[in-house]
Amino acid sequence: MCGVVGIVGNQPVNQALYDGLTMLQHRGQDAAGIMTIDGQTLRLRKSNGLVRDVFHTRHMRRLSGNIGIGHVRYPTAGSSSSAEAQPFYVNSPFGIAMAHNGNLTNADELQQSLFNQARRHINTSSDSEILLNILAHELLQTNQLSLSAEHMFAAVERVHAQVRGAYAVVAMIIGHGLLAFRDPHGIRPLALGKRETPQGSEYIVASESVAIDGTGFSYVRDVEPGEAIYITEDGQLFSQQCAANPVHNPCIFEYVYFARPDSFLDGVSVYASRINMGRKLGEKIQREYADLDIDVIIPIPETACDIALEISRVLGIPYRQGFVKNRYIGRTFIMPGQTQRRKSVRRKLNAISAEFKDKNVLLVDDSIVRGTTSEQIIEMAREAGAKKVYFASAAPEIRFPNVYGIDMPSANELIGYGREVDEISALIKADGLIYQDLSDLIAAVRDENTSLVKFETSVFNGEYVTGDINQDYLDRLDAARNDNARHGSDQDETNHELHNEGD
Ligand SMILES: O=P(O)(O)OC[C@H]1O[C@H](OP(=O)(O)OP(=O)(O)O)[C@H](O)[C@@H]1O
Ligand SMILES: NC(=O)CC[C@H](N)C(=O)O
Ligand SMILES: [Mg+2]
Numbered sequence: 001m002c003g004v005v006g007i008v009g010n011q012p013v014n015q016a017l018y019d020g021l022t023m024l025q026h027r028g029q030d031a032a033g034i035m036t037i038d039g040q041t042l043r044l045r046k047s048n049g050l051v052r053d054v055f056h057t058r059h060m061r062r063l064s065g066n067i068g069i070g071h072v073r074y075p076t077a078g079s080s081s082s083a084e085a086q087p088f089y090v091n092s093p094f095g096i097a098m099a100h101n102g103n104l105t106n107a108d109e110l111q112q113s114l115f116n117q118a119r120r121h122i123n124t125s126s127d128s129e130i131l132l133n134i135l136a137h138e139l140l141q142t143n144q145l146s147l148s149a150e151h152m153f154a155a156v157e158r159v160h161a162q163v164r165g166a167y168a169v170v171a172m173i174i175g176h177g178l179l180a181f182r183d184p185h186g187i188r189p190l191a192l193g194k195r196e197t198p199q200g201s202e203y204i205v206a207s208e209s210v211a212i213d214g215t216g217f218s219y220v221r222d223v224e225p226g227e228a229i230y231i232t233e234d235g236q237l238f239s240q241q242c243a244a245n246p247v248h249n250p251c252i253f254e255y256v257y258f259a260r261p262d263s264f265l266d267g268v269s270v271y272a273s274r275i276n277m278g279r280k281l282g283e284k285i286q287r288e289y290a291d292l293d294i295d296v297i298i299p300i301p302e303t304a305c306d307i308a309l310e311i312s313r314v315l316g317i318p319y320r321q322g323f324v325k326n327r328y329i330g331r332t333f334i335m336p337g338q339t340q341r342r343k344s345v346r347r348k349l350n351a352i353s354a355e356f357k358d359k360n361v362l363l364v365d366d367s368i369v370r371g372t373t374s375e376q377i378i379e380m381a382r383e384a385g386a387k388k389v390y391f392a393s394a395a396p397e398i399r400f401p402n403v404y405g406i407d408m409p410s411a412n413e414l415i416g417y418g419r420e421v422d423e424i425s426a427l428i429k430a431d432g433l434i435y436q437d438l439s440d441l442i443a444a445v446r447d448e449n450t451s452l453v454k455f456e457t458s459v460f461n462g463e464y465v466t467g468d469i470n471q472d473y474l475d476r477l478d479a480a481r482n483d484n485a486r487h488g489s490d491q492d493e494t495n496h497e498l499h500n501e502g503d
Pocket of ligand 3: 300301302303304365366373
């Protein structure tokens with residue numbers, strides 16, 4: 001899951017973009033980038049690494065201008081090369097920069113049609129570069145020297161008509177302003193904020209509301225599925241629905257894991273949804289596993305903490321932070337490569353023996369994906385002296401690949417694929433394993449906003465909301481992006497970089 005942010009201000013936006021990206025860091029730890037427009041020039045700094053490592057004072061000084069966009073990357077297409085860090089840039093028409101969160105499901109066809117119809121070259125293997133060129137091609141088709149809001153919206157309409165998959169986008173067009181849009185299913189989140197200054201209104205568009213609050217803007221609303229928002233360089237805002245049949249299917253995994261608890265996505269407090277997940281899972285344990293002799297409930301930091309606390313309340317069993325998290329190690333699930341993920345679990349978490357010794361513990365996590373965390377954590381609990389180790393997951397069994405911007409390309413790498421709960425339990429060596437039911441997970445989120453009718457839940461039930469995914473597609477995705485295939489391609493860190501503001 002990547003994070004995107006875009007700001008149109010009436011003062012330099014570099015620091016606010018940087019701050020916004022630090023508040024979205026949990027969505028992508030691989031690479032970061034900022035582009036600003038200063039007069040007629042685009043300024044760029046992007047590289048692999050965390051926000052704090054990518055931008056030094058000298059880079060920040062060069063990122064001048066009152067309008068800009070930023071990105072933190074968690075790759076779900078192409079390679080991890082710094083050349084695929086975002087934002088991307090294309091010079092025609094006008095000079096356009098783009099940052100994208102999501103994943104296109106017809107990228108190959110789009111790349112082919114870009115070549116056949118527009119002779120456009122794509123220099124990386126990133127789907128985001130393709131999306132940028134589709135937008136650029138459609139803006140060019142308007143054949144105007146200067147684009148109005150109507151021209152922008154007409155171009156986005158044509159983008160929606162061709163592009164499949166998930167995309168929450170912020171783009172900038174030199175001499176014009178900032179254009180943000182969200183795919184017609186609203187799979188990935190995108191929200192709008194505003195700030196009044198003596199010089200007039202300033203706007204921000206960001207993946208999560210936390211980046212709006214944290215930069216001193218006020219949340220206005222979420223961008224609608226299929227909608228485009230255009231903010232001119234002088235701060236005028238236009239918006240329009242650009243999709244023929246928009247439906248709202250937000251990704252439910254945002255609430256389970258990706259988003260920060262202090263964010264609101266599509267009118268749902270992520271924190272409140274996680275409390276609901278804990279309550280429903282606690283009630284299931286009470287109902288169906290009343291005979292489990294649990295002494296203590298221990299969360300697997302960090303995402304599961306709020307969930308476990310609520311389970312403890314429902315069950316009336318003490319909650320203890322039995323694992324200490326090393327605050328200098330990031331999220332393990334979004335690290336590229338299984339070797340790195342495996343090693344990081346023990347570096348990240350360490351047990352406090354007193355909380356485990358001679359006790360029956362219930363470990364709680366938000367989700368079990370590859371089983372990397374659960375397997376090692378159960379081993380650590382036993383090493384720390386636990387008698388019995390039960391495990392509860394606030395998300396149901398993850399059995400299907402994700403094609404919309406979560407890096408789960410291969411069913412074979414999912415511990416839940418083709419396995420029943422007792423088989424998974426045996427693999428992670430738990431004394432008992434309890435999963436949330438999908439209907440309860442959906443209700444946990446929906447209870448916070450009943451206008452949301454259907455979520456993107458493919459990893460749990462194999463139903464892909466864009467309707468264009470078949471087994472052949474999944475097989476090709478698996479072959480291209482499973483851990484072994486990727487290990488090979490990520491070795492090839494060829495630098496096909498075209499433009500960067502230096503090191
Ligand atoms: O089954 P797995 O493949 O191990 O993936 C699932 C785990 O990964 C995530 O934690 P992560 O360390 O990424 O982040 P967190 O600190 O926010 O919990 C998630 O919260 C689970 O703990
Ligand atoms: N997780 C994401 O949103 C990734 C965006 C884009 N597909 C990339 O790989 O760079
Ligand atoms: Mg975790």
